[in-house]
Amino acid sequence: MSTSPVRITVTGAAGNIGYSLLFRIASGSMLGDTPVELRLLEIPQAVKAAEGTAMELADGAFPLLRSVDVFDDADAAFDGTSIALLVGSMPRRDGMDRADLLEANGGIFAPQGRAIGEHAADDVRVLVVGNPANTNAAIARAAAPDVPGERFTAMMRLDHNRAIAQLAAKAGVGAGEVSRIHVWGNHSNTQVPDVDHGTIGGVPIRERIADDAWIDGEFTTTVATRGAAVIAARGASSAASAASAAVDHVRDWVLGTPEGDWTTAALPSEGHYGIPEGLVAGVPVISRGGRWEVVQGLELSELTRTRLAATVADLEAERDSVVRLGFVPSTS
Ligand SMILES: NC(=O)C1=CN([C@@H]2O[C@H](COP(=O)(O)OP(=O)(O)OC[C@H]3O[C@@H](n4cnc5c(N)ncnc54)[C@H](O)[C@@H]3O)[C@@H](O)[C@H]2O)C=CC1
Ligand SMILES: O=C([O-])CC(=O)C(=O)O
Numbered sequence: 001m002s003t004s005p006v007r008i009t010v011t012g013a014a015g016n017i018g019y020s021l022l023f024r025i026a027s028g029s030m031l032g033d034t035p036v037e038l039r040l041l042e043i044p045q046a047v048k049a050a051e052g053t054a055m056e057l058a059d060g061a062f063p064l065l066r067s068v069d070v071f072d073d074a075d076a077a078f079d080g081t082s083i084a085l086l087v088g089s090m091p092r093r094d095g096m097d098r099a100d101l102l103e104a105n106g107g108i109f110a111p112q113g114r115a116i117g118e119h120a121a122d123d124v125r126v127l128v129v130g131n132p133a134n135t136n137a138a139i140a141r142a143a144a145p146d147v148p149g150e151r152f153t154a155m156m157r158l159d160h161n162r163a164i165a166q167l168a169a170k171a172g173v174g175a176g177e178v179s180r181i182h183v184w185g186n187h188s189n190t191q192v193p194d195v196d197h198g199t200i201g202g203v204p205i206r207e208r209i210a211d212d213a214w215i216d217g218e219f220t221t222t223v224a225t226r227g228a229a230v231i232a233a234r235g236a237s238s239a240a241s242a243a244s245a246a247v248d249h250v251r252d253w254v255l256g257t258p259e260g261d262w263t264t265a266a267l268p269s270e271g272h273y274g275i276p277e278g279l280v281a282g283v284p285v286i287s288r289g290g291r292w293e294v295v296q297g298l299e300l301s302e303l304t305r306t307r308l309a310a311t312v313a314d315l316e317a318e319r320d321s322v323v324r325l326g327f328v329p330s331t332s
Pocket of ligand 2: 092
């Protein structure tokens with residue numbers, strides 16, 4: 001067991017995702033047997049609620065939890081942090097698109113990116129959960145030019161997990177039977193779940209499901225619009241499943257992806273698969289030695305290529321908006 005604690009900052013700690021996420025981290029679900037120091041960042045009006053959550057974390061008597069501190073100042077909250085989970089922002093409500101949140105939430109991620117650049121540990125890894133997650137990650141990255149760009153990622157793992165769940169249900173198997181799928185592009189309804197290289201119980205997915213119309217139609221739409229469906233049902237956006245996906249993303253990033261499988265993360269593009277550089281896009285990834293690597297050389301079907309172009313255009317439109325709003329310089 002590693003004895004030196006890892007410092008983790010969670011923003012929006014008093015919110016719905018925070019309430020689920022913090023307890024998963026404290027229990028060891030994210031980093032295994034590694035002690036953790038939690039730093040909770042909130043806006044001043046929510047500090048009291050975050051302190052209540054800190055009391056409950058203490059009451060959990062988690063053996064791996066070394067400390068919990070609450071902040072309303074980003075510089076202090078990110079000081080020396082190695083893992084920054086940027087959750088705090090405004091969630092969308094029924095009838096809104098995630099892109100409607102650009103202006104409201106863009107103003108949060110530039111100052112937080114700057115604070116990370118100036119105060120976090122040299123090994124800092126950043127996961128942006130707050131929507132629109134991909135573009136918020138690009139904003140934070142642009143504000144922290146001294147941090148290697150690859151350390152700024154956005155969460156597409158919930159989309160990935162949703163795709164696995166739908167496929168497993170259709171095939172009547174457990175989620176653990178589904179391998180080698182991923183979700184391209186934006187965490188929006190233009191995202192592109194891709195099963196063409198995947199297997200269920202070792203059998204190619206299209207062969208096992210034997211229903212291309214379902215895969216290319218209902219399955220894709222269900223995964224891409226699942227967030228809105230949960231909002232319509234719950235009256236609030238996904239929270240526990242989002243927290244679980246954040247735990248999955250960071251665990252795989254730090255500890256590595258299982259041999260023989262891959263997953264999905266949104267990374268700043270280096271031009272792979274024709275995705276323009278700098279867009280933070282969902283891609284197939286493995287993690288080795290604490291670094292994401294894009295799975296290279298996959299053959300894309302004509303349909304996937306067309307859909308990938310549409311989700312890239314969606315990301316470009318978001319990038320153009322935040323350039324206009326002044327959150328990102330036009331060269332990023
Ligand atoms: N990427 C993904 O797959 C998913 C992303 N989300 C997004 O995650 C975000 C958070 O969702 P919830 O926890 O449900 O929302 P929530 O409204 O329950 O909590 C958000 C928290 O963030 C805090 N906050 C606002 N501005 C802040 C700032 N500048 N610094 C620190 N904290 C700040 C608020 O006070 C609040 O406590 C939303 O943007 C939501 O759309 C939600 C589900 C999935
Ligand atoms: O849909 C939303 O606004 C929340 C979210 O990102 C998701 O559940 O995928």
